Amino acid sequence: MAARMRIAVLDDYQQVASGLADWASLDADTVVFHEPFAGRGEVVSALAGFDVVVAMRERTPFPREVLEQLPDLRLLVSTGPVNAAIDVAAARELGITVCGTGYFPQPTVELTWALILAAARDLPREAVSMGSGGWQVSIGTGLHGRTLGILGLGRIGSAVARVGQAFGMTVVAWSQNLTPAKAAEHGVRAVTKEQLFADSDVLTIHLVLGARTRGLVGEAELGAMKSSALLVNTSRGPIVDEAALVRALHEGRIRGAALDVYDTEPLPADHPLRSLPNALLTGHIGYVTRELYELFYRDAVEDIAAFRAGSPVRVIS
Numbered sequence: 001m002a003a004r005m006r007i008a009v010l011d012d013y014q015q016v017a018s019g020l021a022d023w024a025s026l027d028a029d030t031v032v033f034h035e036p037f038a039g040r041g042e043v044v045s046a047l048a049g050f051d052v053v054v055a056m057r058e059r060t061p062f063p064r065e066v067l068e069q070l071p072d073l074r075l076l077v078s079t080g081p082v083n084a085a086i087d088v089a090a091a092r093e094l095g096i097t098v099c100g101t102g103y104f105p106q107p108t109v110e111l112t113w114a115l116i117l118a119a120a121r122d123l124p125r126e127a128v129s130m131g132s133g134g135w136q137v138s139i140g141t142g143l144h145g146r147t148l149g150i151l152g153l154g155r156i157g158s159a160v161a162r163v164g165q166a167f168g169m170t171v172v173a174w175s176q177n178l179t180p181a182k183a184a185e186h187g188v189r190a191v192t193k194e195q196l197f198a199d200s201d202v203l204t205i206h207l208v209l210g211a212r213t214r215g216l217v218g219e220a221e222l223g224a225m226k227s228s229a230l231l232v233n234t235s236r237g238p239i240v241d242e243a244a245l246v247r248a249l250h251e252g253r254i255r256g257a258a259l260d261v262y263d264t265e266p267l268p269a270d271h272p273l274r275s276l277p278n279a280l281l282t283g284h285i286g287y288v289t290r291e292l293y294e295l296f297y298r299d300a301v302e303d304i305a306a307f308r309a310g311s312p313v314r315v316i317s
Contacts, residue, residue: 004027004029005029005051006031006052007023007028007029007050008032008046008047008054009023009031009054009300010033010053010056011034011060012056013035014288020297021294026304026305028304031050033046036060036266040061043066044066044070047070048070048072050070051074052073052075052307053076054079054297054300055076055077055078055085057287058083058084060085061085062085063087063090064090067091068090068094074095074096074097075097075098075303075312076097077100077300077303077304078101079296079297080100080287080296081102081103084209084210088317092317097307097312098315099307099312099313099314099315099316100303100314101295101300102314103295105156107287107288107291107292109160111234111285112156113163115260116204116230119230119256120141121138122139124280126138143164143167143169144169146202147201147202148170148171149191149196149199150172150206151173151175151203152173152205152206153182154207157173157204157206158186160204161187162186170189171187172188172189172191172195172196173189173196174193175207197224198224198226200225201228201230202230202232203225203230205231205233205235207235207236213236213239214238214239217231218240218241219241219247222244222253222254225253225254226254228254229255230254230258231258233257233260233261234286235261236261237261237265238263242273245257246273249273249276249278250272252278256278256279259273259279259281260283260285265283265284267283
């Protein structure tokens, strides 16, 4: 009799995976991991003997050196249609099928605006004040008539732009390949990189992390921003030079930053960003909504069933 398939579901921080999909339909031994692994050695040790791994976005990287040490792994499912933390070419060479799931960008757009509004109106301080019996403690900044700068006018960036326009903001954008005509399709004005950082009252990042974008927002870019400006990042932490950002915030060279993504995730408890009063932080929750999680896990179960039937779906190549 064939051995039962062993499935590992990773990084279920909120402990919800078991209830959001019909894992029992797979008739397999499914183990859910709730805590992040400390390093590559722990990944290899914990996942030894599993046939299938379901990875939540990019929380656990799977480079070649990890995949080579998982000889039983036959299927790696990533939530979402792409995953930069998986060496797909190495997986293919090792005979590991990599599949993705469906995705929709609205949760990240919504969180971007939640962060912008919270930072502009100093909502965290106001909420703490109310909870402790206080009253007004800050003077917020309005958005109408201000300039919203978008670094990356793709699917998420263009949706963020539409909300900014609804608030009466002037919207400008820049990326390496953005043309004036493409920007105009979204009612946005294309500017130079220098103009983007100098003119924006709120600058929000919506780029894919890669060789051209890693460290793109550095000391010079932060130094070009207005002292009253807000920097928002719901994309990927390493797009911003984190040490340079900490210095800019500590010295008050920009008004503040609202961040959902970091160089190291989860963000270490003693990280200096956590102690800065002008840093509004959330823990990479841009995509964390019940609706999107249901899609992720439902599609993951479907991926596993299709793979076992010999007809993989949503294969990432």
